[in-house]
Structures are given as structure tokens and as C-alpha cells.
Amino acid sequence: MDILQSKYKTVKENEVKEWFKTASVDAFPANGGVCVKYKDLQIAVFNFERFGKWYACQNLSPEKNEMVLSRGMLGDYKGTPKIACPLHKKTFSLENGENFNGELAPIAVYPVKIENGFVYLGFSE
Numbered sequence: 001m002d003i004l005q006s007k008y009k010t011v012k013e014n015e016v017k018e019w020f021k022t023a024s025v026d027a028f029p030a031n032g033g034v035c036v037k038y039k040d041l042q043i044a045v046f047n048f049e050r051f052g053k054w055y056a057c058q059n060l061s062p063e064k065n066e067m068v069l070s071r072g073m074l075g076d077y078k079g080t081p082k083i084a085c086p087l088h089k090k091t092f093s094l095e096n097g098e099n100f101n102g103e104l105a106p107i108a109v110y111p112v113k114i115e116n117g118f119v120y121l122g123f124s125e
Helices: none
Strands: 018-024 032-038 041-048 053-058 073-077 080-084 091-093 112-115 118-123
Touching: 018 032, 032 118, 041 080, 041 118, 053 080, 053 112, 073 091
Parallel strands: none
Antiparallel strands: 018 118, 032 041, 041 053, 073 080, 080 091, 112 118
């Protein structure tokens, strides 16, 4: 596993120790992504209006080692929300990070909550 990739670890909602306040919901485009910096991590945050939900994952493309997933294309695979990397079009579940193409390891995903008009990301460390 690449050193950059090893910094990212999926966090489940019941594992959250810190909710990080990112920005107002107005700072995030509908059906698009924004990169948020948390410590030494870059996190892609998505307002996926078609699903009526918010998602967050690592911004690092595991194949190309580039910080680009926030610029990827949102869609779904058999009803599961997904992000497609803008560089190589590999797709990942925004719910659990699974690589739908099968040849790459999953990406890290993070819980998101909206409170008083602000977007918060959940971290376990």
C-alpha cells in the first residue's frame, strides 16, 4: 500500500471521536464535490442532491496517487451512489468505498452530518 493511501482509513459513524466543522452548506455545489483539508488529509465532500444525502471520501485517487476525486463524476451503480475518478474513470461506492471495477482496493469514506447550516465530517483520531 502506498504511503499516501495508508493515511486514509474509513470511519463509521459509531467510531466518530471528533466532528470537524468544514463550511456552510452554501459553499458546496449541488451534485458536485469540494476538497476539504483536515490535518494532513484531503477529503472530498459531495452534496448528492439526487439521493438527498451528503458523502465524504478520500480525495486521493488510489490508482494515480493524485488528489482529484472531489472533481469526479457522481452517479450510481445499481442504486448505490458512486464517484468516478476524473483521471481513469474507476468508480467507487460513496457508502463503503468499494471499487466497482474490482482491481483496486477500496477508498476511505467518512460520515457527514449537517447541523445549523454547516457541514461536519466525522473522524476517529
